[in-house]
Amino acid sequence: MSRKETEGVCFEKREQVDAILAEYEGKKGTLIPILQEVQNLYNYLPREALEYVAERTGVPIAEIYGVVTFYSLFHLDPRGRNIIRACQGTACHVRGGKSVLQALEKELGIKAGQTTKDLRFTLETVACIGACGLAPVMQINQDTHGRLTPEKIKTILAGYR
Numbered sequence: 001m002s003r004k005e006t007e008g009v010c011f012e013k014r015e016q017v018d019a020i021l022a023e024y025e026g027k028k029g030t031l032i033p034i035l036q037e038v039q040n041l042y043n044y045l046p047r048e049a050l051e052y053v054a055e056r057t058g059v060p061i062a063e064i065y066g067v068v069t070f071y072s073l074f075h076l077d078p079r080g081r082n083i084i085r086a087c088q089g090t091a092c093h094v095r096g097g098k099s100v101l102q103a104l105e106k107e108l109g110i111k112a113g114q115t116t117k118d119l120r121f122t123l124e125t126v127a128c129i130g131a132c133g134l135a136p137v138m139q140i141n142q143d144t145h146g147r148l149t150p151e152k153i154k155t156i157l158a159g160y161r
C-alpha cells in the first residue's frame with residue numbers, strides 16, 4: 001500500500017509513527033530501530049501499528065512478526081507503566097525470593113508474566129540482576145529494592161503510580 005493509500009488509516013499516535021517512519025525513510029536495515037521506537041511510543045507493539053509499519057515500509061507483516069517474536073525485547077501485549085523484575089536467581093531464592101514473588105502476586109492479583117488491568121504494573125522474574133549481596137532483590141523500573149520481605153511489598157508498591 002502506498003503512502004497515499006495509508007493516508008486514511010487511523011489509530012492512536014499515528015502521527016508519531018509517521019514521524020518515526022519519516023526519520024528512517026530511504027535507509028536500509030532500519031526495521032529493528034523503527035520497531036524499537038514504535039515500542040517506546042506505546043510501551044508495546046500494537047497490531048494496528050505493526051500493520052501500518054508493514055504497509056508503509058513494504059516489509060511483509062509475517063516478516064515483522066517473525067522479528068518481533070524472535071527478540072525478547074519486543075512485546076506484543078500491553079505492558080504496565082512500572083515493570084517489576086523479581087529476582088529468582090540462586091542467591092535470592094535461598095533468601096526467600098519465592099515468598100517475595102508470592103507476596104507480589106498476591107498484592108497485584110496477577111501471576112508472574114502478567115500485567116495488571118489498570119496497566120500500572122507488569123510483573124516479571126529474572127535469573128539474577130547482579131545485586132546478590134542484597135538478596136532477595138527486585139527491580140522496579142530503574143530502582144533496585146533489596147533485603148526484601150513479603151511484609152515490605154505493599155509499602156514499596158505504593159510508591160509507584
Ligand code: FES
Nearest residue numbers: 087089092128131
Ligand atoms: S541471584 Fe538475585 S541478584 Fe543475584
